[in-house]
């Protein structure tokens with residue numbers, strides 16, 4: 048079994064996306080997805096009925112997922128490291144609501160042992176580790192340890208991430224920025240390795256569910272001019288990995304494809320690929 052890391056070594060943060068800025072427009076192109084998957088996983092745990100459960104959203108961002116589930120569970124907690132994102136989440140829930148928001152890191156969760164019935168971690172893993180380290184994904188492992196500690200026995204962890212194949216086939220702009228997609232893929236552990244890490248931390252085998260019909264960007268996903276807007280790009284941190292020159296070149300290309308109409312056929316073909324693989328993968332495991 049793996050051993051947890053010393054909390055003293057968990058203070059380093061990887062932040063290639065400036066969420067203090069993008070928090071202002073994040074909600075214009077992002078929506079929570081896979082809610083049936085997440086709620087189904089929580090409901091199937093053996094801790095207590097769904098409406099009594101204490102749930103944590105680890106890396107809750109602007110609180111979109113908490114907003115979607117808070118009326119269906121007992122008490123919600125959200126933890127978020129970026130103050131801009133946290134402020135947006137705070138705006139969604141009034142005083143006296145049963146949603147408690149904390150500023151902090153999911154690598155070092157400030158909650159007692161055996162506290163939560165369920166934990167969801169949506170689209171956060173790619174922010175935790177810089178690629179190319181000798182020890183593969185040390186911060187993802189630290190996060191899994193932290194979640195394991197604060198989950199009650201039989202409690203469920205649901206990880207929502209983009210698989211490497213989904214990065215390539217699930218997002219229409221991927222063909223226009225293949226090198227950047229490779230960079231992003233290196234930030235995400237493979238599904239196989241994620242399963243091995245979960246097991247090594249002590250989780251029991253769960254499963255993998257892929258919702259094929261939903262997109263992270265909702266209705267705006269297929270907007271052929273979407274990436275030309277900064278607010279659209281702010282909804283997907285892949286764009287933050289492009290240099291100024293790469294971004295300029297890519298936007299020129301999208302602009303030209305819109306001008307000559309070739310974007311229509313391009314999007315049609317990309318939609319066929321997306322519908323085969325989906326955009327996100329939900330991995331669940333029980334303590």
Ligand SMILES: C[S@@+](CC[C@H](N)C(=O)[O-])C[C@H]1O[C@@H](n2cnc3c(N)ncnc32)[C@H](O)[C@@H]1O
Pocket residue numbers: 060066077105106107108109110111112126127128129132151152153154168169170171174175284
């Ligand atoms: C792509 S956003 C996802 C936000 C939200 N979960 C959602 O899906 O809408 C990634 C979020 O993870 C947060 N994050 C990154 N590292 C974190 C850490 N160590 N602890 C807590 N939050 C973290 C970022 O600040 C950002 O809000």
